[in-house]
Amino acid sequence: MTERFSFDLQATDGTARSGVIHTPRGDIRTPAFMPVGTAATVKAMLPGSVRATGADILLGNTYHLMLRPGAERVARLGGLHRFMNWDRPILTDSGGFQVMSLADLRKLTEDGVTFRSHVDGSKHVLTPERSMEIQRLLGSDIVMCFDECPALPATEEAVAASMRLSMRWAQRSRDAFGDRPGHALFGIMQGGVTRDLREESAQALMDIGFDGYAVGGLAVGEGQEAMFSVLDYAPGFLPTDRPRYLMGVGKPDDIVGAVKRGIDMMDCVLPSRSGRTGQAWTHRGQVNFRNARHQDDPRPLDEDCTCPTCQGYSRAYLHHVVRTGEIIASMLLTWHNLHYYQELMAGMRAAIAAGQFAAFEAAFHLRRAEGDIAPA
Numbered sequence: 001m002t003e004r005f006s007f008d009l010q011a012t013d014g015t016a017r018s019g020v021i022h023t024p025r026g027d028i029r030t031p032a033f034m035p036v037g038t039a040a041t042v043k044a045m046l047p048g049s050v051r052a053t054g055a056d057i058l059l060g061n062t063y064h065l066m067l068r069p070g071a072e073r074v075a076r077l078g079g080l081h082r083f084m085n086w087d088r089p090i091l092t093d094s095g096g097f098q099v100m101s102l103a104d105l106r107k108l109t110e111d112g113v114t115f116r117s118h119v120d121g122s123k124h125v126l127t128p129e130r131s132m133e134i135q136r137l138l139g140s141d142i143v144m145c146f147d148e149c150p151a152l153p154a155t156e157e158a159v160a161a162s163m164r165l166s167m168r169w170a171q172r173s174r175d176a177f178g179d180r181p182g183h184a185l186f187g188i189m190q191g192g193v194t195r196d197l198r199e200e201s202a203q204a205l206m207d208i209g210f211d212g213y214a215v216g217g218l219a220v221g222e223g224q225e226a227m228f229s230v231l232d233y234a235p236g237f238l239p240t241d242r243p244r245y246l247m248g249v250g251k252p253d254d255i256v257g258a259v260k261r262g263i264d265m266m267d268c269v270l271p272s273r274s275g276r277t278g279q280a281w282t283h284r285g286q287v288n289f290r291n292a293r294h295q296d297d298p299r300p301l302d303e304d305c306t307c308p309t310c311q312g313y314s315r316a317y318l319h320h321v322v323r324t325g326e327i328i329a330s331m332l333l334t335w336h337n338l339h340y341y342q343e344l345m346a347g348m349r350a351a352i353a354a355g356q357f358a359a360f361e362a363a364f365h366l367r368r369a370e371g372d373i374a375p376a
Helices: 047-052 062-067 071-076 080-084 096-100 128-138 156-177 195-208 224-231 252-260 270-275 308-312 315-323 327-354 357-370
Strands: 006-013 016-023 026-030 032-035 058-061 090-093 106-108 113-116 123-126 142-144 184-189 212-215 244-246 265-268 279-282 285-288
Touching (some): 016 327, 058 062, 062 128, 080 090, 090 128, 123 128, 128 156, 156 184, 224 252, 252 327, 270 327, 279 327, 315 327, 327 357
Parallel strands (some): 090 142, 184 212, 244 265
Antiparallel strands (some): 113 123, 279 285
């Protein structure tokens, strides 16, 4: 097993890429989808069950973990991997996005962000240096530099000022991270939907030097068309020999479109959040189990799926436990959704390796256009 972090780009098909990220805690096959374990748990799932879906890496949340149970406490208890019983790689975000969403509860300066906790109103200061310290205490394998992510739409002047502040914070994050063999630090490109700002941001990050690069500031209200227009050029500004991570995306068609445009890693709460609200994702789109049409349907959720939910339970049962609010509904639908997402990633990896990504994409869209098929 490797003692350092590295990326092996193994195949390309157009701008789509497949490869392997090597870490001391195990390999990450790319394109990779990272289930989100916000508070040291993927909701409604055991760690072993998450791994069984095919996930190679999880995402943890710096903001939430610094508030509860506290990074210092996690460190005293052996680090985040031991704390949550997950021995594979973990990526932690920097906390910048969550702090941004606090709006009136935060104050932004050159030094960092002062904010009040949404939990108890207590006052906290998050700076690039403190974000690096928290992520070190958690024991993250992949650390994200601290950035400021403006909500879109915003003026170009506001986006430019925010991006340049993030680049100054990126240098401070790099300096504070130091030399940690076996751990990686990713820079985050900002710049909204403006090409020149994206290119300026990418160059600033490359001048600093990072182990991987994220495309940040998307999926924050700009819409899929605008997001794809940025992804048509932004990944090309980044080094080909480093992983490219699109933060906070997304729906299956967002993921396929992002991989097509050269993205290697993604995360989103959608598959687990949908599972807790009676929603399932399938090859033919989304299925809502609150809908009465499922109440007498003996078929599995997806007849082509090998997950435990589809192998052992009927649509009628899933409708029943969703409508009655049983905890098993969240468990079964989340397990299926995460399995589907990982199956989607595996399919894209195989298609890229075979030089058949265009055919995979066409089949993906065709099946979704057919929609969920009603019982006979």
